[in-house]
Amino acid sequence: SxxxxxxxxxxxxxxxxxxxxxxxxxxxxxxxxxxxxxxxxxxxxxxxxxxxxxxxxxxxxSPDRINAANIQQHLKTDHYGKIIHYYESCPSTQLIAHDAAQANADDGTLFVAEEQTAGKGRMSRPWNSAAQKGIWMSIVIRPSLMPHQAPQMTLVAAVAIVRAIEELTGIEPTIKWPNDIMISGKKMTGILTELQADPDRVKAIILGIGMNVNQTEEDFPIELKSIATSLRLEGGQVVDRSRLIAEILYYLELYTTMYEKHGFSPIKLLWESYANIEGKRIRAVMLNETIEGSAIGISDDGLLELKMDDGSVRAIFSADIEIKK
Ligand code: BTX
Missing domain, CATH: 1.10.10.10 (Winged helix-like DNA-binding domain superfamily/Winged helix DNA-binding domain)
Structure with a gap:
């Protein structure tokens, strides 16, 4: 109550x-x-x-829990996280947040779980969400944006998350376009941006964030051991998840407002400073084709631009990318 x-x-x-x-x-x-x-x-x-x-x-x-009181004691936002729904265990916070958004949940309403039993990534891939080890959360945001501006919210979120991690832990992750946050080449956070929209306006963005925080090697299933990492594994210290959530919400609100007011260019600058892909050789796996080229950067709309070997330029909307050495 x-x-x-x-x-x-x-x-x-x-x-x-x-x-x-x-x-x-x-x-x-x-x-x-x-x-x-x-x-x-x-x-x-x-x-x-x-x-x-x-x-x-x-x-x-207090126990190591990311319930409303534990998060809210650190909160310094205007809206985000003022309403928090907390679950010891649930199938997926993303599904709950979708339903709540449909039922008019307020801007900034947060859904967090200690554990997800059916956490999902893009294209319904499974997302491993071990109990009490990470941050598994979805936030409903209602920015004044056009539907075509929604995918860039993934990049806004990525910048906010990296900034929050830096502030709290001193660790400097890198962003891998479009939706991964990496440390030493391993995936530490995944972002899932979903949309409820009318043809001319965004009604809600449901932003799912899955972050590995306090896992040790043994906590990852065998298939993830070589590709996933956690803040604890990289920094050698247990991280206060509630404090980190409050920090993420702060920067998320700040950068979302910045994006609404000033468009994508300030976000793009921040993003580029964390992504460092310019000139790198990139292999992009898309639904229907796989292409390879060298990265020019991201466009003003957040698309990844690759210079192909024949000199042409391709702008990619979404893909799984591999950055070659
Ligand atoms: P993605 O499709 O980019 O990444 C999914 C892939 O990442 C999987 O196929 C697997 O290879 C790998 N993977 C699975 N679990 C982990 C993990 N814990 N750490 C590192 N790699 C992993 C990324 O999708 C978007 C993930 C969003 C998850 C959040 S959690 C809160 C919300 N609820 C929900 O169900 N999803 C979102």
């Missing part, structure tokens, strides 16, 4: 100082027993709370 969230938020915000159960109960018109019941529930969820006579409740430690 909302009151339960508020109570947990207060406990967090008190930073180790006691919260009076009586005062909180009065403020919300509840009994002290109701408050005590919430405290018991928190303890069952893994929070350690001390009850100090005549003073109140003190939060001693």
């Amino acid at each position: 909302n009151v339960k969230h508020e109570l947990l938020k207060r406990l967090f915000e008190a930073n180790g100082a006691p919260i009076s159960g009586q005062e909180f109960a009065d403020e919300y018109g509840l009994s002290r027993t109701a408050i005590w019941k919430y405290i018991k529930e928190f303890e069952e969820e893994g929070y350690e709370i001390a009850s100090i006579r005549k003073k109140g409740y003190v939060l001693l430690s």
Whole structure:
């Protein structure tokens, strides 16, 4: 319930100082027993709370969970993440977010799960989403954009994610067009951008982000061991997922607003500084063909431009790319 969230938020915000159960109960018109019941529930969820006579409740430690209170204590956005739906386990946050967007979910509503049992990537490929190890989330955003501007939101998100990781961990990932974030040549994050639109306007973008955070080698299934990595594997440290989510939401809101107001060119500059593909030999696998050329960069619409060996230029909308040494 909302009151339960508020109570947990207060406990967090008190930073180790006691919260009076009586005062909180009065403020919300509840009994002290109701408050005590919430405290018991928190303890069952893994929070350690001390009850100090005549003073109140003190939060001693919180479990490693990306629930609303844990994320919201770090939040510095205007809209994004103000409403958070949290799941211990669900098939796919992307499906839930789609339904919610159809049912008019607000701009910035976030769906996060500790675990997905049917996480998906592009073209319904499976996305491995191990319990408590990563960030598996979908956000509904309602930017004022034309439908043809929607695919660039993948690049906006990529820039926001890389920036957030840099700020929080000092690790500098690279972006692999269009939707992967890599560290030392291995996939660390995948982005899935989906659209609900009228012919002339975007109604909602459902942005799915799958990020490997605290996996160790053993946590990856055999088929991913050589192609996937996590922040922990690269930086040698466990990362606070809630803090990272709040940081991502901050930059996502900032850069989405920038894109709405000023178009793609400032995003393109940021993107190019993180992608570093100019001049690289690229093999692009598309649905109907595979081509090879050298990268010129991305166009003003976010398409990948390749210079072919015969001198012609091809602009690619979507593909799986391989960057050759
Ligand atoms: P993609 O199609 O670019 O990448 C999918 C491919 O990535 C898979 O075929 C597999 O080879 C590889 N892969 C699978 N799981 C992982 C992993 N954990 N780490 C690295 N590589 C992996 C990328 O699609 C977009 C993924 C979006 C996932 C988010 S999670 C929240 C939301 N809910 C949901 O179901 N999807 C999105």
